Amino acid sequence: MEEVVLLGFWTSPYVMRVKIALLEKGVEFEYKEEKDIFEDENKSELLLKSNPIHKKVPTLIHNGRPICESLIILEYIDEVWKQQKQLFSHDPYHRAKARFLIDLFDNKVGDCGRRMWASKGEDQEAAKREFVEFLKLLENELGDKPYFAGDYFGLLDIALIPITCRFYTYETLGKFSVENECPRFMAWVRRCNQRESVSKTLPDPFKVFDFVLEIKKRFSIE
Amino acid sequence: MAENNGEIKLFGVLGSPFVRRVQIALKLKGVEYTYVEEDLKNKSDLLLKYNPVHKKVPVLVHNGKPLAESLVILEYIDETWGNHPLLPQQPYERALARFWSRFIDDKCLPAISKAAWNVEKEEREKGIEESSEAIQFLENELKHKFFGGENIGFVDIVAGFLAFWLPVIEEASGFTLLSSEKFPKLHKWSEEFINHPVVKENLPPRERLLGFFKARHASITASK
Numbered sequence: 001m002e003e004v005v006l007l008g009f010w011t012s013p014y015v016m017r018v019k020i021a022l023l024e025k026g027v028e029f030e031y032k033e034e035k036d037i038f039e040d041e042n043k044s045e046l047l048l049k050s051n052p053i054h055k056k057v058p059t060l061i062h063n064g065r066p067i068c069e070s071l072i073i074l075e076y077i078d079e080v081w082k083q084q085k086q087l088f089s090h091d092p093y094h095r096a097k098a099r100f101l102i103d104l105f106d107n108k109v110g111d112c113g114r115r116m117w118a119s120k121g122e123d124q125e126a127a128k129r130e131f132v133e134f135l136k137l138l139e140n141e142l143g144d145k146p147y148f149a150g151d152y153f154g155l156l157d158i159a160l161i162p163i164t165c166r167f168y169t170y171e172t173l174g175k176f177s178v179e180n181e182c183p184r185f186m187a188w189v190r191r192c193n194q195r196e197s198v199s200k201t202l203p204d205p206f207k208v209f210d211f212v213l214e215i216k217k218r219f220s221i222e
Numbered sequence: 223m224a225e226n227n228g229e230i231k232l233f234g235v236l237g238s239p240f241v242r243r244v245q246i247a248l249k250l251k252g253v254e255y256t257y258v259e260e261d262l263k264n265k266s267d268l269l270l271k272y273n274p275v276h277k278k279v280p281v282l283v284h285n286g287k288p289l290a291e292s293l294v295i296l297e298y299i300d301e302t303w304g305n306h307p308l309l310p311q312q313p314y315e316r317a318l319a320r321f322w323s324r325f326i327d328d329k330c331l332p333a334i335s336k337a338a339w340n341v342e343k344e345e346r347e348k349g350i351e352e353s354s355e356a357i358q359f360l361e362n363e364l365k366h367k368f369f370g371g372e373n374i375g376f377v378d379i380v381a382g383f384l385a386f387w388l389p390v391i392e393e394a395s396g397f398t399l400l401s402s403e404k405f406p407k408l409h410k411w412s413e414e415f416i417n418h419p420v421v422k423e424n425l426p427p428r429e430r431l432l433g434f435f436k437a438r439h440a441s442i443t444a445s446k
Contacts, residue, residue: 067321
């Protein structure tokens with residue numbers, strides 16, 4: 001009997017990646033929502049025990065053994081449940097490109113995403129420009145293909161789709177429209193949302209927006 | 223073997239630990255390649271074409287297809303050439319190897335950089351504390367001769383910075399981090415690592431590296 005537990009928090013796009021992957025593979029799992037991921041003292045004992053170094057979500061616990069960091073978890077899921085459809089391309093070059101882009105995305109969007117909702121004026125404008133530039137890079141990568149890997153919904157799609165639930169927040173606070181800037185990217189977003197694994201996992205963008213406003217208040221971010 | 227590998231080019235600089243990772247991996251797998259030394263103050267058009275996003279080395283070009291970022295390149299090498307596997311076979315052990323590799327790059331190296339190169343003395347002291355904490359995790363993790371077991375593996379290659387570059391930085395900057403008293407296992411590991419036959423012939427000349435770091439240290443302390 002396999003025991004798969006996922007520790008997460010509903011607003012984390014990194015957690016959403018793992019949920020989508022598990023759903024795509026048809027793996028049964030138990031999801032445990034953390035009360036609060038912003039202060040260590042509010043984190044669950046299980047999380048602190050399973051991920052003592054980073055204390056972060058997502059953390060996957062498979063038959064009692066923890067795996068941390070979303071990309072590492074995705075690769076693990078693809079390797080363990082390999083009899084189900086492959087999420088990652090078989091081709092080493094495509095795999096390398098996907099790893100590179102996911103890493104770049106995590107660094108870029110981690111930074112400019114936050115600046116779009118947390119800062120103002122020139123810094124916010126700069127963050128918007130960097131964000132749009134990055135989406136255009138992704139559009140080029142996508143080209144005419146339905147998904148990043150080609151005709152199947154794969155690892156790179158899974159890694160990139162979750163952040164889109166924050167687009168309403170970025171657009172509202174940053175006063176711009178992703179559809180206007182990157183229509184091909186938005187077409188891909190709509191295509192992915194037709195998949196049950198995605199529509200079941202991504203939270204309501206309005207709820208995400210409300211949450212961001214709460215966080216701004218909580219940490220006095222004007 | 224050479225006929226099946228295609229054309230392999232590696233863009234690098236002499237002193238970079240990230241470039242050396244790739245060279246060690248290629249050497250362990252017996253893969254021949256052409257090396258191109260870059261001048262980072264005057265980057266070649268080819269480098270800028272192959273790595274437009276980061277404009278950094280190492281860049282590996284295999285049959286005209288470029289790859290950047292040392293960890294990405296290492297995984298590519300391991301997947302393309304199956305002999306002398308660098309990552310373990312089992313998914314859980316592979317996940318752990320990837321975890322520790324990222325830990326080294328995301329936590330250890332930035333802390334060491336802060337300890338050595340931050341212009342503020344207070345920040346350097348904080349860096350030493352943070353580095354020490356980070357390295358302690360690695361010390362606890364090391365259970366065999368190498369992180370890869372009896373032979374060097376993925377994590378050893380990534381951790382090479384600690385074995386060779388860190389002691390040189392310590393000497394140039396006048397602080398000690400990786401002492402044999404505090405970190406006996408890592409200290410022994412670093413000796414085994416730099417004396418490994420393949421690693422030994424893929425390290426930069428120590429004196430030159432020392433000169434480079436001494437100059438850097440001088441400019442940091444002079445500016446305050």
